[in-house]
Amino acid sequence: MRFRLLLVLMAIDKTRLNQVVQSAGKSLTKQRCVIIETLAANKLPMSAYELRDQIKKITEQNLNISTVYRVLDFWTGLGLIHKIESANRFMVCSDEHHHQFHVIQYCTRCENVTESCELASQVKMEMSHEFRALEIQVIEIQGTCLDCQANTGT
Ligand SMILES: [Zn+2]
Numbered sequence: 001m002r003f004r005l006l007l008v009l010m011a012i013d014k015t016r017l018n019q020v021v022q023s024a025g026k027s028l029t030k031q032r033c034v035i036i037e038t039l040a041a042n043k044l045p046m047s048a049y050e051l052r053d054q055i056k057k058i059t060e061q062n063l064n065i066s067t068v069y070r071v072l073d074f075w076t077g078l079g080l081i082h083k084i085e086s087a088n089r090f091m092v093c094s095d096e097h098h099h100q101f102h103v104i105q106y107c108t109r110c111e112n113v114t115e116s117c118e119l120a121s122q123v124k125m126e127m128s129h130e131f132r133a134l135e136i137q138v139i140e141i142q143g144t145c146l147d148c149q150a151n152t153g154t
């Protein structure tokens with residue numbers, strides 16, 4: 001039961017991917033798929049190099065690092081992958097509603113990252129109407145997660 005739940009959490013919704021990609025007038029290539037799926041299966045955010053190495057290990061595909069960056073750019077542009085600027089790492093968006101704003105809480109100790117849909121809607125609501133924000137905005141909040149807070153001093 002637990003195992004099944006884990007699989008569901010890790011699986012990426014292909015139908016949704018297809019919808020987003022097609023509405024942007026693009027197509028879902030094999031490389032685009034393998035990169036977002038590998039990233040989604042990883043618990044922690046990954047750097048482009050880690051992603052490349054992981055793909056090589058699992059699929060034996062040898063992707064050029066510039067290809068990995070190009071595909072990551074593609075997905076960040078669509079808002080389905082976020083870049084954690086401070087750490088130069090990437091994560092799959094966990095917001096299913098396709099908001100303009102994405103708020104991520106990044107633990108600087110264990111690198112665990114959570115995305116808050118609720119915070120994102122609040123930012124949107126509180127934003128000045130005189131300011132027009134760009135299409136996709138990622139707001140990064142750095143701090144310490146609950147687990148790491150509990151482990152302080154041990
Ligand atoms: Zn997001």
Ligand SMILES: [Zn+2]
Binds near residue numbers: 110146
């Ligand atoms: Zn932590």
